[in-house]
Amino acid sequence: MTRIAVVVFPGSNCEYDAAGALEQLGAQTQFVFHSATSLGDVDGVILPGGFAHGDYLRPGALARFSPVMDAVSAFADAGGPVLGICNGFQVLTEAGLLAGALQKNRGLTFLCQPTTLIVSSTHSVLTRAAALGQELVVPINHFSGAYTCDDATYASLVAHDQIVLRYRDNPNGSRDDIAGVSNEAGNVVGLMPHPERAMSTLLGSADGRVLLEGFIGIGVGAR
Amino acid sequence: MVTAVTVLYVNYSVIVEVTLRPGIADPEGATIERALPALGFSGVSAMRAGKLFRFDIEAVDAADALTSAESLAERLLSNPVIEDAVARLDERTLA
Numbered sequence: 001m002t003r004i005a006v007v008v009f010p011g012s013n014c015e016y017d018a019a020g021a022l023e024q025l026g027a028q029t030q031f032v033f034h035s036a037t038s039l040g041d042v043d044g045v046i047l048p049g050g051f052a053h054g055d056y057l058r059p060g061a062l063a064r065f066s067p068v069m070d071a072v073s074a075f076a077d078a079g080g081p082v083l084g085i086c087n088g089f090q091v092l093t094e095a096g097l098l099a100g101a102l103q104k105n106r107g108l109t110f111l112c113q114p115t116t117l118i119v120s121s122t123h124s125v126l127t128r129a130a131a132l133g134q135e136l137v138v139p140i141n142h143f144s145g146a147y148t149c150d151d152a153t154y155a156s157l158v159a160h161d162q163i164v165l166r167y168r169d170n171p172n173g174s175r176d177d178i179a180g181v182s183n184e185a186g187n188v189v190g191l192m193p194h195p196e197r198a199m200s201t202l203l204g205s206a207d208g209r210v211l212l213e214g215f216i217g218i219g220v221g222a223r
Numbered sequence: 224m225v226t227a228v229t230v231l232y233v234n235y236s237v238i239v240e241v242t243l244r245p246g247i248a249d250p251e252g253a254t255i256e257r258a259l260p261a262l263g264f265s266g267v268s269a270m271r272a273g274k275l276f277r278f279d280i281e282a283v284d285a286a287d288a289l290t291s292a293e294s295l296a297e298r299l300l301s302n303p304v305i306e307d308a309v310a311r312l313d314e315r316t317l318a
Binding site for chain 1: 250251254289
């Protein structure tokens, strides 16, 4: 049984969706509050969406100083799977666990809509069960989702195959249509779209399943 | 007998300006600039939006205050990946 910690910051609001989606896939989940100094005995960590600490200053700017982030960093450094969804992605970039930054959307509007993603790399814990080039319909729900980085960082992301998901039709002005990136080792991943909201065709799309299945190790070949 | 060593701390008022680094897209600044002609303002260019923080900080002297403010700005007030931060003493201190 795979055990996943779902980190809860004051202002997180997707923790139940994330935990529910993982449990549908057979994982066991436990909430870990932002003030905790340990994640417990887990196989993976999710930083869910929401507005941690009200998104004051910048999204993720205050959350990165939450006590639990030391444990998340240590877990990531040890090779543990870490996934940041939406606000969780913003927290991971502010914490320096992922490169780049998320800026206000081009057009300055909050976007809440389905998007089509293209799997651009399968060398990550999120995309390892998907096929390269596979198209996935997954919704976005954000104001600050335009992925930004300098040229040197971008070149490094490309060189190490760290761009894991791209938008087919760039909705927010992200550089090179980037929707999700990983660290060099592929065990830390962040994405703006919400795979936990794409778990059932009845509710629009079940394409998030292959991503979360990969994250918890289902359908992953010899690696 | 214990001899106390007293370090005199003074409150310095500091201003930190945070702006997007050159080359980083600024949709807010661009939108403001585009709105200006409709209001009758012409000839305005290179508009960049940013943030200003004003606070008091205890320090032994002005240089110490600025060093602390710059460190604080680098670590929290700005995201060095996309933003520059400049700290300066507020006139209230200088007066």
